[in-house]
Amino acid sequence: MLFQLVKAAGFMLGGVIGCAAYFWGTSFILDLMFPSKGKSGAVASRNLRITNAIRPWLFLGPALLALTVYLIYPVFMSLWYSVHDRAGQNFVGVSNYAWMVNDGEFRQSIYNNFLWLLVVPALATFFGLVIAALTDRIWWGNIAKTLIFMPMAISFVGAAVIWKFIYDFRPEGAEQIGLLNAIVVAFGGAPQAWITLPFWNNFFLMAILVWIQTGFAMVILSAALRGIPEETIEAAVIDGANGWQIFFKIMVPQIWGTIAVVWTTITILVLKVFDIVLAMTNGQWQSQVLANLMFDWMFRGGGDFGRGAAIAVVIMILVIPIMVWNIRNAAKEMKGH
Amino acid sequence: MNPATRSPLMWVVHLSVLLIVALWTLPTAGLLISSLRDKDQLAVSGWWTALSTSSQNTVVRAPGPESQVEREGKFVISGNLLEGQPGQISAFGFNSREPTAFKAGETAELNDGEKLTVQADGNFEIVSDKKMEGSRGQRVFVTASSPPRFTFDNYAEVLGAENIGRSFINSLTVAVPATIIPIMIAAFAAYALAWMPFPGRAILIAVVVGLLVVPLQMSLIPLLKLYNGVGTILGVPAKTYVGIWLAHTGFGLPLAIYLLRNYMAGLPREIMESARVDGASDFDIFVKIILPLSFPALASFAIFQFLWTWNDLLVAIVFLGAGPDELVLTGRLVNLLGSRGGNWEILTASAFITIIVPLIVFFSLQRYLVRGLLAGSVKGG
Numbered sequence: 023m024l025f026q027l028v029k030a031a032g033f034m035l036g037g038v039i040g041c042a043a044y045f046w047g048t049s050f051i052l053d054l055m056f057p058s059k060g061k062s063g064a065v066a067s068r069n070l071r072i073t074n075a076i077r078p079w080l081f082l083g084p085a086l087l088a089l090t091v092y093l094i095y096p097v098f099m100s101l102w103y104s105v106h107d108r109a110g111q112n113f114v115g116v117s118n119y120a121w122m123v124n125d126g127e128f129r130q131s132i133y134n135n136f137l138w139l140l141v142v143p144a145l146a147t148f149f150g151l152v153i154a155a156l157t158d159r160i161w162w163g164n165i166a167k168t169l170i171f172m173p174m175a176i177s178f179v180g181a182a183v184i185w186k187f188i189y190d191f192r193p194e195g196a197e198q199i200g201l202l203n204a205i206v207v208a209f210g211g212a213p214q215a216w217i218t219l220p221f222w223n224n225f226f227l228m229a230i231l232v233w234i235q236t237g238f239a240m241v242i243l244s245a246a247l248r249g250i251p252e253e254t255i256e257a258a259v260i261d262g263a264n265g266w267q268i269f270f271k272i273m274v275p276q277i278w279g280t281i282a283v284v285w286t287t288i289t290i291l292v293l294k295v296f297d298i299v300l301a302m303t304n305g306q307w308q309s310q311v312l313a314n315l316m317f318d319w320m321f322r323g324g325g326d327f328g329r330g331a332a333i334a335v336v337i338m339i340l341v342i343p344i345m346v347w348n349i350r351n352a353a354k355e356m357k358g359h
Numbered sequence: 360m361n362p363a364t365r366s367p368l369m370w371v372v373h374l375s376v377l378l379i380v381a382l383w384t385l386p387t388a389g390l391l392i393s394s395l396r397d398k399d400q401l402a403v404s405g406w407w408t409a410l411s412t413s414s415q416n417t418v419v420r421a422p423g424p425e426s427q428v429e430r431e432g433k434f435v436i437s438g439n440l441l442e443g444q445p446g447q448i449s450a451f452g453f454n455s456r457e458p459t460a461f462k463a464g465e466t467a468e469l470n471d472g473e474k475l476t477v478q479a480d481g482n483f484e485i486v487s488d489k490k491m492e493g494s495r496g497q498r499v500f501v502t503a504s505s506p507p508r509f510t511f512d513n514y515a516e517v518l519g520a521e522n523i524g525r526s527f528i529n530s531l532t533v534a535v536p537a538t539i540i541p542i543m544i545a546a547f548a549a550y551a552l553a554w555m556p557f558p559g560r561a562i563l564i565a566v567v568v569g570l571l572v573v574p575l576q577m578s579l580i581p582l583l584k585l586y587n588g589v590g591t592i593l594g595v596p597a598k599t600y601v602g603i604w605l606a607h608t609g610f611g612l613p614l615a616i617y618l619l620r621n622y623m624a625g626l627p628r629e630i631m632e633s634a635r636v637d638g639a640s641d642f643d644i645f646v647k648i649i650l651p652l653s654f655p656a657l658a659s660f661a662i663f664q665f666l667w668t669w670n671d672l673l674v675a676i677v678f679l680g681a682g683p684d685e686l687v688l689t690g691r692l693v694n695l696l697g698s699r700g701g702n703w704e705i706l707t708a709s710a711f712i713t714i715i716v717p718l719i720v721f722f723s724l725q726r727y728l729v730r731g732l733l734a735g736s737v738k739g740g
Contacts, residue, residue, distance in 0.1 A: 175666055
């Protein structure tokens with residue numbers, strides 16, 4: 023164990039020194055090969071041009087290499103694997119996709135993923151917006167915000183344990199130690215094994231992600247609300263608008279852009295949701311989602327890489343519209359600068 | 360300044376925020392309180408009753424006839440039903456239909472002429488005129504109330520027996536290098552993308568923005584194959600710490616480059632130009648001016664990346680493995696959910712150990728986290 027820590031520290035130090043040596047060393051060699059100091063005007067300016075053309079690529083080199091190996095190459099390879107058999111050797115055309123369309127569990131996952139997509143971003147953004155608006159008006163708003171933001175630091179697995187404890191079920195008549203069932207029983211209801219109720223269990227799982235993501239939405243929307251010009255609100259007050267009107271008709275329309283960013287960011291996260299489902303139900307009781315299904319086929323389904331990759335491609339396709347939208351926005355902003 | 364702040368509606372605002380805060384903190388509070396409770400109490404009463412004396416009905420079996428002693432012509436079995444635990448017995452019985460038929464201190468006449476006396480402190484006596492027979496002890500139903508008990512036993516147990524300590528070290532081994540290495544690489548790239556003019560720069564920035572949202576799932580199968588191939592060629596295992604550090608580096612780079620580039624692009628141009636006039640090279644400018652000025656953005660990304668790598672489950676089980684020696688905390692916790700699903704004392708204590716480090720990071724460095732979020736999202740929109 024100690025050896026492991028020493029090794030980690032060693033690698034870290036080695037990595038940092040290696041990086042520094044690479045960046046410093048390549049710069050040094052470049053300056054040595056094309057010196058611009060102490061040379062005559064024409065040579066100096068030619069060498070300066072060359073070093074200026076090469077240096078950005080030296081700075082970018084390691085990052086481009088890592089991005090290519092870990093993200094770009096895999097995207098194309100996943101496409102390739104998705105049209106090959108389980109071991110990735112024989113071309114099988116679209117049969118993995120054909121299997122997928124006819125597979126009951128895949129359809130269940132798609133259906134559940136759409137439920138998640140409809141509910142989680144909407145609720146998290148809505149709660150975030152309301153909480154941001156409310157906490158901006160009270161003196162202990164910052165403390166409240168910190169506490170609501172806190173679940174963001176908790177892992178999905180940790181959150182799953184926290185909520186599984188809340189949903190804990192004991193048979194009727196026994197003392198309930200799960201908060202939700204205790205409340206239900208206190209109001210005279212019958213205790214339920216919440217996470218085993220088909221269809222509804224999806225919502226009990228979504229509650230966990232909403233709980234985690236509301237803080238993120240709140241922080242960003244709170245900053246956006248503070249950025250609204252004071253005059254627009256004052257004008258509305260003078261015109262006799264009430265609190266609701268000011269909020270929904272004056273403030274919200276001015277931050278649509280930020281709301282969209284929050285919404286899409288959470289949407290991406292929802293598409294990749296895996297840990298929560300794995301820890302809570304592992305896809306049982308009709309709560310399967312794409313990311314967990316993919317994991318099942320990669321490992322537990324006997325390692326069918328073809329089908330696993332096909333499911334990954336579906337997740338990627340669902341992400342592409344948001345990716346295009348993001349790139350467009352970034353391009354627009356770059357032109358604005 | 361706002362008329363609404365003086366209206367009675369303010370009370371509604373205070374109350375609703377209070378309610379929301381309660382809703383958002385109680386789940387975690389319940390976990391923490393439960394992890395500190397005695398495991399027998401945790402199993403029978405909700406954590407919100409942790410401070411009250413709990414009363415529970417249990418069945419205990421007295422020692423069998425082999426432990427009887429002869430005293431003054433009578434046969435006696437004696438002992439303590441609570442087995443030394445603190446608590447008070449209020450009622451007892453020997454029949455499941457009337458488990459509370461007798462009060463503590465009373466004597467019950469059992470079916471076969473034996474007499475059972477149970478005291479409030481748990482001491483009991485079974486007295487019989489003739490020698491008792493049979494192989495099993497008398498069943499006794501007791502209603503015992505026990506004072507609230509808090510203990511660190513649950514933590515001691517999971518750290519020792521459940522290998523949580525080992526996983527804690529594993530998580531640390533994964534998270535720290537996986538946080539430091541991408542920062543170095545990303546900072547240089549971000550500087551090039553922000554301040555060095557070269558053809559294709561705009562396209563590269565667009566690529567980075569696009570890669571921000573590529574699902575991790577796309578990378579798993581090809582990288583696993585790649586790692587297996589590299590492992591075979593070099594004769595090393597495919598699942599190593601180096602492998603997972605580099606994987607986290609690759610997955611974290613788009614956000615790192617994006618955040619740092621946005622921040623560096625906002626630094627004043629004059630500083631760099633005056634340094635260049637003084638004869639400083641790009642390398643000098645970057646190391647001596649840009650890096651120190653970018654500290655807030657570097658800190659923001661470091662926090663994101665640390666939280667993400669510490670909390671990650673998927674990358675860890677795919678690239679590090681699920682064997683008992685390699686499991687990180689999140690993986691260990693998922694396993695415990697399967698194997699010890701009903702043992703809440705183990706689950707709550709383990710879960711708290713996994714979330715304590717991110718919580719400390721969160722509360723101590725929240726400022727940078729918020730700043731990073733804003734830089735990443737508001738500007739990006």
